[in-house]
Amino acid sequence: MNAAPLVRFRSIRQRLFTGFWLLVGLFVVAGLMARASMLTMSTLIGDTLAAVQQDAQLAARLSAGVSQELSAADRYLQARDSASQAEFRTFAAESHRVQREMNLNPGLAPDEVALIASIDDALSTIETRYATAHRLADLGRAEEAGRQAERARDMVATLKQDIEALGVLKTRRVTDASRALRIDVERRAMWVLVAIGVSVVLGLLVVFTTVNWISQPMRRLVAHARALSGGNFGVRTEGDLPGEFRELAEAMNGTADSLARVVAVANTTADDVASSARDLANVTVQISASATQMASSMTEVSSGAESQVRQLKSVDEALGSIRTNADEILAGSADVTTLAGSIGDSARLRRAEIERALGILGSVRTTVQDAAHEVVALTHTAEDINRFVSIVSRIAEQTDLLALNAAIEAARAGNAGRGFAVVADEVRKLAEQAQAAAEDVVQLTQLVTTRVTSTTLAMEAGVANVGEIENVSRNIDVALDAITTAAEQTRLAAGNVAVRAERNAAIVASAAQGVQSIARTAEGHAAAAQQISAATQEQSAACEQMSSASTQLLQGSEQLRELVGALKAVA
Amino acid sequence: MPPLNRLFVAAVLSALACSSGSEPLYIGAAGPWNEAFGRMNQQGIALALEEINARGGIAGRPLRLIERDDAGDGSRAAAIASEFVANRSVLGVVGHITSGAMMAAARIYDQGLPAVATTASSPDLSGISQWTFRVIASDSANGLTMARFATARGFRRAAVLFENNSYGRGLAEAFRRGYAGEVVGFDPIPSDGKASVEPHISWLRTRAPDLVFVAGTDVSGRAVLREARRQGVAVAFMGGDGWTPVAADTALAEGAFVGAPFSARDPGDAAQRFVRAYVTRYREEPDGNAALAYDATMVLARAIEHGGASRARIREWLASLAGNQPHAGVTGPISFHPSGDVIGRGVVMTRIRNGSLTIETGAGS
Numbered sequence: 001m002n003a004a005p006l007v008r009f010r011s012i013r014q015r016l017f018t019g020f021w022l023l024v025g026l027f028v029v030a031g032l033m034a035r036a037s038m039l040t041m042s043t044l045i046g047d048t049l050a051a052v053q054q055d056a057q058l059a060a061r062l063s064a065g066v067s068q069e070l071s072a073a074d075r076y077l078q079a080r081d082s083a084s085q086a087e088f089r090t091f092a093a094e095s096h097r098v099q100r101e102m103n104l105n106p107g108l109a110p111d112e113v114a115l116i117a118s119i120d121d122a123l124s125t126i127e128t129r130y131a132t133a134h135r136l137a138d139l140g141r142a143e144e145a146g147r148q149a150e151r152a153r154d155m156v157a158t159l160k161q162d163i164e165a166l167g168v169l170k171t172r173r174v175t176d177a178s179r180a181l182r183i184d185v186e187r188r189a190m191w192v193l194v195a196i197g198v199s200v201v202l203g204l205l206v207v208f209t210t211v212n213w214i215s216q217p218m219r220r221l222v223a224h225a226r227a228l229s230g231g232n233f234g235v236r237t238e239g240d241l242p243g244e245f246r247e248l249a250e251a252m253n254g255t256a257d258s259l260a261r262v263v264a265v266a267n268t269t270a271d272d273v274a275s276s277a278r279d280l281a282n283v284t285v286q287i288s289a290s291a292t293q294m295a296s297s298m299t300e301v302s303s304g305a306e307s308q309v310r311q312l313k314s315v316d317e318a319l320g321s322i323r324t325n326a327d328e329i330l331a332g333s334a335d336v337t338t339l340a341g342s343i344g345d346s347a348r349l350r351r352a353e354i355e356r357a358l359g360i361l362g363s364v365r366t367t368v369q370d371a372a373h374e375v376v377a378l379t380h381t382a383e384d385i386n387r388f389v390s391i392v393s394r395i396a397e398q399t400d401l402l403a404l405n406a407a408i409e410a411a412r413a414g415n416a417g418r419g420f421a422v423v424a425d426e427v428r429k430l431a432e433q434a435q436a437a438a439e440d441v442v443q444l445t446q447l448v449t450t451r452v453t454s455t456t457l458a459m460e461a462g463v464a465n466v467g468e469i470e471n472v473s474r475n476i477d478v479a480l481d482a483i484t485t486a487a488e489q490t491r492l493a494a495g496n497v498a499v500r501a502e503r504n505a506a507i508v509a510s511a512a513q514g515v516q517s518i519a520r521t522a523e524g525h526a527a528a529a530q531q532i533s534a535a536t537q538e539q540s541a542a543c544e545q546m547s548s549a550s551t552q553l554l555q556g557s558e559q560l561r562e563l564v565g566a567l568k569a570v571a
Numbered sequence: 572m573p574p575l576n577r578l579f580v581a582a583v584l585s586a587l588a589c590s591s592g593s594e595p596l597y598i599g600a601a602g603p604w605n606e607a608f609g610r611m612n613q614q615g616i617a618l619a620l621e622e623i624n625a626r627g628g629i630a631g632r633p634l635r636l637i638e639r640d641d642a643g644d645g646s647r648a649a650a651i652a653s654e655f656v657a658n659r660s661v662l663g664v665v666g667h668i669t670s671g672a673m674m675a676a677a678r679i680y681d682q683g684l685p686a687v688a689t690t691a692s693s694p695d696l697s698g699i700s701q702w703t704f705r706v707i708a709s710d711s712a713n714g715l716t717m718a719r720f721a722t723a724r725g726f727r728r729a730a731v732l733f734e735n736n737s738y739g740r741g742l743a744e745a746f747r748r749g750y751a752g753e754v755v756g757f758d759p760i761p762s763d764g765k766a767s768v769e770p771h772i773s774w775l776r777t778r779a780p781d782l783v784f785v786a787g788t789d790v791s792g793r794a795v796l797r798e799a800r801r802q803g804v805a806v807a808f809m810g811g812d813g814w815t816p817v818a819a820d821t822a823l824a825e826g827a828f829v830g831a832p833f834s835a836r837d838p839g840d841a842a843q844r845f846v847r848a849y850v851t852r853y854r855e856e857p858d859g860n861a862a863l864a865y866d867a868t869m870v871l872a873r874a875i876e877h878g879g880a881s882r883a884r885i886r887e888w889l890a891s892l893a894g895n896q897p898h899a900g901v902t903g904p905i906s907f908h909p910s911g912d913v914i915g916r917g918v919v920m921t922r923i924r925n926g927s928l929t930i931e932t933g934a935g936s
Contacts, residue, residue: 089757096740100674100695108678110653117645117675124735128759131735132766135758135774144770 011243019206030195037188065095233260274557280550288543298529305526336494344487396435403428602668607816615864645675652679670738693737698910714745726782734787735759742786788813815858830918833862845901866900
């Protein structure tokens with residue numbers, strides 16, 4: 001019931017009203033249903049009765065019409081009067097009209113329709129046969145007319161059967177209708193009963209759920225109030241409550257909240273006070289102790305200050321001797337600076353000279369190398385000369401051979417060749433001379449080549465010597481450079497020493513001044529310490545008073561905390 | 572193929588054939604098919620059906636006819652009507668054909684099946700049911716037209732013979748009301764054509780009428796004419812729409828006046844197209860029965876096409892014709908009065924000449 005409510009009610013009032021109106025509505029519905037049923041029933045009953053009545057009337061009219069029609073037909077056969085003829089026609093028309101009216105009745109069953117059609121058929125046949133009989137009678141053929149009339153009467157039985165069958169059908173229809181009506185009445189009555197039953201059940205349901213709905217939150221609120229009166233402010237009433245209870249619960253929750261807050265604040269305050277009191281007591285004790293200490297310290301300070309003054313005076317004296325030493329260091333460093341400057345200058349001069357020597361050595365080496373190249377070229381030239389000389393030598397040999405041959409030829413020629421033999425001899429001599437000259441040249445060239453080779457060796461040795469000299473000169477230059485740098489650094493260091501020495505002298509002078517003023521202050525301190533010592537003893541007395549006050553405060557805060565702790569506040 | 576497979580294929584094929592596209596639509600038809608006018612009605616219905624299905628049916632579905640013979644009998648008509656109402660696949664009915672049958676059947680169709688009667692012209696049928704319509708004018712109008720024609724043609728003494736049924740009584744009564752001359756006789760005659768009408772004709776001779784008006788079908792009409800010829804009664808005969816098949820009987824019917832709802836001589840395009848189609852199909856000229864049956868079938872088919880395959884919507888559509896464009900029938904424009912009667916129609920006066928209904932021009936028509 002409460003697990004999944006279809007409608008959520010905001011208040012008891014609303015719920016009661018809703019339940020009330022729902023019940024009223026259901027009863028109205030039930031009433032309306034009952035009334036509508038009764039109206040429908042009465043209409044239905046009225047209609048059915050009217051239909052039955054109409055059916056009965058029509059059946060009566062039909063029966064009457066048919067019997068009157070038939071009697072009129074028979075009458076005409078005997079009397080052949082126009083009145084009977086007219087009556088026959090009138091009642092025939094009336095019977096057919098009734099039959100048509102029956103056919104037009106609403107809700108006819110097929111068997112009824114068929115029966116009405118059958119009645120019409122039978123009636124029509126009877127009429128037709130009577131009409132034929134009448135015409136035969138008119139023609140004076142009485143016997144034929146009688147036969148025809150008899151044939152017509154044969155049909156009357158069928159017609160009456162049909163009319164009776166229709167009556168039975170109508171009766172059955174009335175029975176069926178009344179049964180249907182009864183069933184309908186019972187059905188409607190049941191529905192009304194069901195509606196009333198549902199209303200009653202729903203009413204009970206509304207009352208039960210509403211009571212349940214009210215009493216349960218009521219119990220919770222009572223429990224809440226009891227908890228509050230017992231000083232338990234942690235209890236809360238939450239959840240889905242009827243509107244009025246929800247407001248009450250919210251108010252109680254608010255009260256509990258406020259009280260809990262007050263308790264919490266009081267508790268913290270008590271704690272704070274207690275801890276402050278403890279702190280205060282501690283501080284007082286400490287102050288008291290430190291005051292005692294201070295007093296004794298001050299005494300020590302006072303005596304210490306006096307010995308300090310004495311020591312300071314000896315420091316001042318030491319500072320005076322430091323100043324004298326510093327002056328001497330200053331003078332020494334100036335000498336060092338001057339010396340370093342002159343070393344640097346001479347080293348620079350040496351370097352310039354060595355550089356010049358290096359330049360000369362370089363040009364010597366180049367010249368020697370050039371000469372060596374020339375000698376090599378000379379060697380090549382000597383080889384060329386050798387080749388040329390060998391050529392000349394071969395030419396001379398050939399020429400000598402040629403001259404020999406020419407001499408032989410000239411001898412063969414006899415007298416004619418005598419002159420030519422002389423020439424050939426001269427040529428052979430020339431060739432021998434040329435051969436000799438060539439050999440001389442070869443010897444000369446070999447000598448030159450030997451000399452040149454030894455010269456080349458000598459020169460290569462010279463070039464190597466020059467390189468060594470160059471290396472030595474360079475090493476000297478590097479050494480001199482290092483000397484120059486060292487001299488410069490020495491000079492700078494000496495300068496720095498002078499500056500520092502001057503600064504030290506100034507510091508020492510100011511230190512001496514400071515020491516003198518400290519000595520004066522120390523004297524003052526010694527006097528002040530004696531005054532403080534006296535004041536500290538007074539403070540010590542005050543601290544003892546404070547200590548007893550803070551003890552009282554501590555006791556008060558403990559009492560407060562006990563009181564508040566009893567209220568079970570939610571932190 | 573194993574028989575089981577063949578069976579399966581046949582089942583699939585029949586399932587396909589039964590899918591909505593080709594599932595047939597059914598209408599019912601009932602009438603006295605063994606009578607001449609019944610046969611003409613039947614042929615008119617059949618021709619209309621053939622034309623509809625040749626055009627592809629209604630929305631692709633063929634239109635099928637369920638035919639029942641009511642023999643013009645009210646009881647049988649009521650049973651047939653019940654069967655049609657019960658068969659939910661029957662969307663509408665063409666018929667019935669005779670007034671008596673329709674009188675009974677209309678009460679059954681009132682349960683909710685639209686029916687368009689062809690030649691049931693009894694005044695009693697006007698307003699008999701919300702569900703019944705008819706394409707023929709009421710006899711109360713037809714009888715009046717014919718009575719005026721008779722008066723105008725100078726007939727002073729008229730004898731009235733009528734079949735003792737809804738149609739005959741209604742038409743005879745209408746004629747008597749509209750006739751200005753003297754009614755020398757007003758007798759019911761047998762409708763079956765078997766019972767003798769000799770006493771009536773003999774009696775009429777004693778009354779010397781110049782016109783005999785016969786309200787009935789060609790069945791009783793032929794009996795009367797035959798008896799009159801036999802007795803050598805030289806008198807003018809006149810019949811209503813029920814008489815149109817009499818025209819075929821040239822020896823008997825020559826010269827008779829017929830108030831016909833339709834003439835094959837109607838020069839209108841629709842009528843002539845219908846006559847040509849009918850002659851091609853049946854090798855005979857159509858009469859009012861055939862034309863009205865054709866029109867009734869066509870208007871019902873259009874109602875199914877436009878209203879939908881629902882009895883109620885078909886009835887709605889038929890009733891709504893009055894407020895809209897009428898259906899162009901071969902017998903003229905068709906729309907229905909709330910009573911179910913066709914609006915603005917009557918009969919055309921014809922005379923039987925050489926087996927045909929020739930339109931009689933002149934007073935009264």
